[in-house]
Amino acid sequence: MEKTYNPNSFENKIYQNWESKGYFNPDNSQAATDNPNKDKPFLITMPPPNVTGVLHQGHALFASIEDAYARWKRMLGFKVLWLPGTDHAGIATQLMVERLLESEGTSRVKVGREEFLKRTWQWKEEHGGIIQKQLRALGSSCDWSRERFTMDDESNIAVKESFLRFYHKGLIYRGERLVNWSTGLDTAVSDLEVVKKTVNSNLYHIRYDLEDYSGSLTVATTRPETLFADTAVAINPKDDRYKDYEGKKIKLPLTDRTIPIIADEYVDTEFGTGALKVTPGHDHNDWKIGQRHNLESLSTIDRNGLMMKPAGEFKGMKVKDARKATIAKLEEQGLLLKKEPHTHEVGHCDRSGVAIEPLISTQWFMKMDSMAKNALAAAKTSNQEKRALRYFPEFWDKTYFEWLENIQDWCISRQLWWGHQIPAWHCSDCLQITVPKTMSDGEPTKCIHCGSEKITQETDVLDTWYSSGLWPITTLGWPNDSADLNFYYPKTKYSDEREPKELYSLMETGSDIIFFWVSRMLMMCTELMDGRIPFEDVYLHAMVRDEKGQKMSKTKGNVVDPMDIINEHGADALRLTLLVLSGGGRNVNFNIKRLEGYKAFLNKLWNAVRFTMPNLSDSEVNGESGGGKSIPYKLPSEAELRESNFVNRWILSRLNETIQEVNKYFQDYRFDMAFNTTYQFVWYEFCDWYLECFKSSDKSKTDKQTLAFCINQILHLLHPIAPFITEEIYRALPGNADKALMMQPYPEEYDSSTLGNVDDMKTFSNLKELVEGLRNFRTENTISPKKEIFACLLKRDEATWPMIAKFVEPLARLKLSLNESDLEGKSTGKVSTANFDIAIPLDGLVDFEAESKRLNTQINKISKELEGLNKRLSNRSFLERANPAVVEKTEKEQSKLSTKLKSLEESLAALKA
């Protein structure tokens, strides 16, 4: 082994080996026949990154989490299918190719649909594949042999088939509705793709005169230019001011139309003037009012954002200009009564940034209510403990419920070219639509209504999220009755009860796409799979931000490229950091300092093994002499352990506790805790104490076997979160050259009946306390660490001393070579614990002042603690009401501290004398 940990020298090599051996493919599972989990499925469908994307910290985070979990489950014996793939990312990809064409001096429209698609595929071939390489660099153990793309042939089949089924079930329909139109993208978008932005605008008060000029109403609006499509003015029925207006006709300014005055509860009497112009053709609320009152819907803005015929002389103007012109005209006619600054939220296109123009358009929609009901039921059962679908962190289910309970139909058609073209055919003879019952015989050639052959396929494509919504089933081969679908797709129905631990599938993704993706998968897949939900646990991680909690963005210049980190520090350090910081689903404020700390830990581990190595080559440990089969790295027998020293029993029982905790934390998706627990154990117990003790041990067979067992178990424990270094070290261990750690069973709690009994634990803490006291004495008196101290043991616990004696001297660098008589007439310092007193002659070692200061500091500290304990123990209520175990613990602590205090005070007195 090299002297220092150098991840670059082996990470690639290790990954290539794993992949070439086929370890990622669950068909090659190596679980032992007696493993209780053998042949049980476990499915993680990877959230598909954009096919032409490059790895960012968000990807690195999901890959770290999913890989850690997949590796843990795999080592537990499950057949783990972690299925990778990429997404065609409709709008995003189309925009990139459009930009490319623009740079060539042409455009999408100029080259035409066919050529455009050709160029897009070409773009995909050229720019795809990068992210797969990067996911490999992170150590992702996903099954590349099953990799998929949302627009590959199988996905095409699945998307079409699902569309036909949804359509014929009445879950997909076509209709004229008010939709969110993005003039920036020239397509309709769904509600989720509209983001609200705060806009400083004006509220215009406009006078509308009654038809008979017997009075007028003043409406307040931010969009005067839409008045050309007004079809009513609404007032609140409870508004006394306008009681007499309801049912009357009112003149629409700048036009020759008259429109009715209606009463609707929606109108807020407090806002504006309490009179609302109703434009069902260009406003979502007005659309709803229109539905309630059977109002006509007019359009005055077209798909290019230009004014239409109803706008009269403003026809052809851009909306923005038309607004100015309308205001000017109103002002001219004396109808503009007031203009006041107004700040409000306006919907903008998430992708292109332009203001969304609500307008009436014929689109395809998916009916959501019935599917939402089932998706809701999956997470909301009468017995919440056994709900089929669980969110982690749990608070996400509230968000999920909230959305599903208020769900609107989903506009799934897009006027784009890059995507899945909708499998519906328009007949130019009878104008009806043909959606075939099946497409197994190919595309339809005749209209099913009139038989005409003049049919053409719908040009709209489906929202990218439509194919994403089917991803868990398309990747398994649906609609075919494939082996993977049968084996890996969860059996749990939305209406089932499930034991939380009976888990065979996980969805892990960013919390920002809980609606876009998670909810839709649940609805669509559950519908198509006879009520079986696509995954049972959903773990949602937060966004990766910089160390100040700011979003990473190029303009801020705070972007951290995970590939840079991997190149400089290795994938394991990055994984550890992301896993720890994302613990419990919290925000991930990436901090390079944390990463450096965790990398230091990996170096520590590396060196611990380097030290261990020579002690593992002993044939007594790794093989019986005489050529018998060796059983390395196994737990020493009960008898062997009982005969050996307490340090072995102590470390083994601490290891056992660590194993239990780590498994529990994995189960709860607490990767941070799983790692921290191991970190603390490895560094502060295994390295700092166990290895130091080992150096002074007899290095007996049992001693060495204990060491070997611990090292081996530690590597196993850490493998899911730091796969590269653990695999590299594992293979370097004697006898492991052609083994693979990733395919070994995960550590499980072992029978500890003869291990860490209470006495061993106590003996160890005695040792630790004494050594620490002596080290403290040395430092406080500024005695060089090099200088050996000669001392005398005054008081000792007879039962414990023989066990710890040989460790105390080397660990504290002192010699207990003096007798009590040697101390006579000399000033001595004293190190005391509850069970031991050690006297150290001070001549030539320390100045008395320093020693008296040290003693005083300790006395003060202990007195203070003792004071607190005394106070509690003299409180009758505490004694009466507190848990007896707590009282007992407090009493013990009190007596321990008293003894120590007394001893320190004696020392101080002796020093003064």
Next chain:
RNA sequence: GGGCAGUUAGCUCAGUCGGUAGAGCGCCUCCCUUACAAGGAGGAUGCCGGGGGUUCGAAUCCCUCACUGCCCACCA
């Protein structure tokens, strides 16, 4: 307007049956002791956001306020 998170050491964050607060980095002192200076030994640092309540005891449970971040939303 509604909801969800968060507020703990100088910085980034743990703290899952309430028992008197921890880690990493940074800081101070000493040490290149043959696994590790990416290390070792020792040390300093906290009105656990404010206020109120429950309790023998609260960072932890309840109420309330403040601030930060995010999500949803139909006041034109």
